[in-house]
Amino acid sequence: MNETDMSGITRNADEFASFDAEPKMILTIDDEAVIRDSIEAYLEDCGYGVLQAENGRRGLEVFRSESPDLVLVDLRMPEIDGLDVLASVTRESPLTPVIVVSGTGVLHDAIEALRLGAWDFVTKPIQDMDVLHRAVGKALERAQQLHRRVRYREELERDVERRTHELLEANHRLNEQMRERERAEARLVESLREKEVLLKEIHHRVKNNLQIISSLLYLQSQHIRDEDALAIFTESRSRVKSMALVHEKLYQSQDLARIDYREYLENFVGYLMQTYHASTRTIALNLEVDDVYLPVDCAIPTSLIINELVTNALKYAWGNAASGTLSVGLVSNGSKVELWVRDDGQGLPKDFDWEQSETLGMQLVVNLVQQLRGDMNVSCDGGTSFTIRFGC
Incomplete structure (x- = not known):
């Protein structure tokens, strides 16, 4: 045993x-x-x-x-x-x-x-x-x-699931507040022409609030010695970071309705590589990204999906292997956007059923793909490949 x-x-x-x-x-x-x-x-x-x-x-x-x-x-x-x-x-x-x-x-x-x-x-x-x-x-x-x-692990998983749910609910409330404020501000800027200034301020504040949450998670993790608990805090922090970076890019953009996702993806995947110590191994990163602009309602769930899939690959794909290749792509194909995350690692277990998986990360991916009204294909030929298609 x-x-x-x-x-x-x-x-x-x-x-x-x-x-x-x-x-x-x-x-x-x-x-x-x-x-x-x-x-x-x-x-x-x-x-x-x-x-x-x-x-x-x-x-x-x-x-x-x-x-x-x-x-x-x-x-x-x-x-x-x-x-x-x-x-x-x-x-x-x-x-x-x-x-x-x-x-x-x-x-x-x-x-x-x-x-x-x-x-x-x-x-x-x-x-x-x-x-x-x-x-x-x-x-x-x-x-x-x-x-x-086992009892401790189950209690910890329930607590983390509850806290993660609270974070997602908080993000939902923030987005709802943001949309309501945008509607109110739009009525004001019809005569004052201050729409850009006001919207930039919203994204700045949302980004700051999410950064505060990320910092609190980081500070709390400094006092944790249990590796499983520390991993859960790191995963939660990267989820918050994925959303905060969307709002940061919108704050810096001239077009406040859409985000330059190529620039976002380069920054965020680099952050994940650093967070999960990919530099301690020789992990080659291949990025293939079109000049795609996504509205915020698509950018946030897309970012959360990328976070879960890239994080999972960096943690588990290569086991103790010293090197590997991670490929992340996002291309526009007519009215559809195609996203993929691939690795050349050891692959998923033969009996793994992603549609029935009980892990929090895979459940998030499945729910977010449904939120985007997209479809997902998983293959394990020479590693693991996730391909997602959706319209935005």
């Missing part, structure tokens, strides 16, 4: 509370009654509750009905052998420790058991029961740590 790989493991609060409760319940599966009885007697003297099963089939029935905290299993049993039991338990409950207690002397069996997820291997006959006691105690302690880590 890889202690750091807990993706896809979810448990509710009652299950965590149940695991922390005493005493722990242990299921021993062995076709020899004498061995089962001796293990039960010893473990009960150590303060554990013990369940017995005489074969693999019965063992799985007891496991599914009683949900023990730890499983001891022999490899050689009738009906269903120990390796099949181990595979089923690990698949159905990855955080339940399984210790193989077997008399087999075949090295291949021990290796296969560990490959299938066994937490430890104790050889029969057990000359010293303290060996079993130590293995059980160590496995239960490790399982408890994993349960707590």
Whole structure:
């Protein structure tokens, strides 16, 4: 069981509370009654509750009905052998420790058991029961740590999701306020011809407000030592930066209705490369951008999409590789705009379904593509490629 790989493991609060409760319940599966009885007697003297099963089939029935905290299993049993039991338990409950207690002397069996997820291997006959006691105690302690880590991660993800939602809501309110103020100012500038000055001030203030949010996230991240939490703050900060830079470019532009997206993209992708330390590796950047001007209502969701896809590539595409190539493009094709983000990294997992992904970043991308009334294509031929087409 890889202690750091807990993706896809979810448990509710009652299950965590149940695991922390005493005493722990242990299921021993062995076709020899004498061995089962001796293990039960010893473990009960150590303060554990013990369940017995005489074969693999019965063992799985007891496991599914009683949900023990730890499983001891022999490899050689009738009906269903120990390796099949181990595979089923690990698949159905990855955080339940399984210790193989077997008399087999075949090295291949021990290796296969560990490959299938066994937490430890104790050889029969057990000359010293303290060996079993130590293995059980160590496995239960490790399982408890994993349960707590999963619980902490889930609580952290919920908190980050809530905070990110608040940021998006705040941005929505800011945009709504901006549009209302633009309408009010338009009525004034009909006679005063001050429309440009007033709109520039709006973008300047929105940019400043978003910059304040970004600075607060940065200051808070300086006090965080947990790498997962720090990564979440960095991701949130880059999302805010993507929106702030749109307003900064509009503030600097002569045309206050549209943004020069070529200049924006060059600046923003460079910022992401610096933020995620691409300079520590040889990551070649290929930018192919037409002279495209996007209205603010298209520029902000487009920028958030680019942030999520480029960030994901810089973090995960190349693993520990020292070099790679990242390509970002945005071209105008008649009434449509085509955006792509491609890398030559290790690609997505074969079973990855971006339409059903539960990650916050991919959910944001899917929702923003829908907001743009666009369509997205994902391919994994020689890396990963996201291509999005929309009209603005």
